[in-house]
Amino acid sequence: MALLWGQQTTPGRGPKPSLTIADIVTNAIELADAEGLPAVSMRNVARRLGRTAMSLYTYVPGKGELLELMLDTVLGELPTHYERAGDAWRPAAEQCARDTWSLYQRHPWALDISSARALLGPHELARYEAQLRIFDDLGLSGVDMTRLVGLVDTFVRGAAAALAEASRAERATGLSDDAWWLARSPQLDDLVAPDAWPSRYPTIHRLSQTQAYDPDDWPGDDSTPYTVRLALDQFEFGLPRLLDGVEAFITTRRR
Secondary structure, three states: OOOOOOOOOOOOOOOOOOOOOOHHHHHHHHHHHHHHHHHHHHHHHHHHHHOOOHHHHHHHHHHOHHHHHHHHHHHHOOOOOOOOOOOOOOHHHHHHHHHHHHHHHHHHHHOOEEEEEEOOHHHHHHHHHHHHHHHHOOOOHHHHHHHHHHHHHHHHHHHHHHHHHHHHHHHHOOOOOOHHHHHHHHHHHOOOHHHHHHHHOOOHHHHOOOOOOOOOOOOOOOOOOOOHHHHHHHHHHHHHHHHHHHHHHHHHHHO
């Protein structure tokens, strides 16, 4: 907690520290952005700084604390206020969701850090304050406000995790989406004869005869992997539908 809030004191004896905690965190974030969270270790971060791993423990007790510092630091990239014209909360809520979505695309490793427990860092709390204010003074109870913030946050995080997973699929398997399907199509034909699909899986078969699984209005272009386009579409389609539900809920509560 002291580290998150900048209250860590430097040793009173010995030579003047040649690094700052910010130096360490910045390098760790750059490493995670480039190579993913598994690449982040005290040893690897120290190597980037031209130091030994042991020297970093003077500043940060361990990897767990470093990860918390990294996450709270990138949360500082998010706005701490969203303008709301009177009761028009929806544009602010959508912008907040899209800002978080963009953050996860810049730093997908942040999704690999557990969100089960709050960091209670300054940037995380400032962000939460901004999220709550979007739904303030709308006739909602405090519980309603916290639930709505959690609902939108959970949707964005889940959609971002799906996009991150899709983006890693080719690197993880060594196969593009097209190559993956081509490798499995013959096996699937052996297991389920093509003429058996209409009777065994009638809905899947019917939709496959249309563009249900590859619509023209999907985000991205032909160079974008199929699974990535699917994840992008799920966010773009899902966010307005989610906010429709929130809007109906707020209307009911205000009555």
